Amino acid sequence: xxxxxxxxxxxxxxxxxxxxxxxxxxxxxxxxxxxxxxxxxxxxxxxxxxxxxxxxxxxxxxxxxxxxxxxxx
Numbered sequence: 001x002x003x004x005x006x007x008x009x010x011x012x013x014x015x016x017x018x019x020x021x022x023x024x025x026x027x028x029x030x031x032x033x034x035x036x037x038x039x040x041x042x043x044x045x046x047x048x049x050x051x052x053x054x055x056x057x058x059x060x061x062x063x064x065x066x067x068x069x070x071x072x073x
Contacts, residue, residue: 007070014063021056025049 003073004070007066007073011063011066011070014059014066018056018059018063021052021059025052025056
């Protein structure tokens with residue numbers, strides 16, 4: 001396998017993981033909040049919610065890095 005094919009496979013896997021993590025986060029929000037509405041109070045992320053948020057950021061950053069590397073090669 002060439003490097004191009006490996007990068008494409010990694011990008012597809014990261015894309016699927018990113019979609020799954022975002023969908024898991026959206027289930028935790030109420031219907032109004034999922035479409036941009038605001039709730040009556042603001043709470044900080046705690047526990048598993050914070051971990052899931054951090055994982056989303058890491059996967060998104062990895063996706064962007066792989067896309068840029070793929071573009072440059």
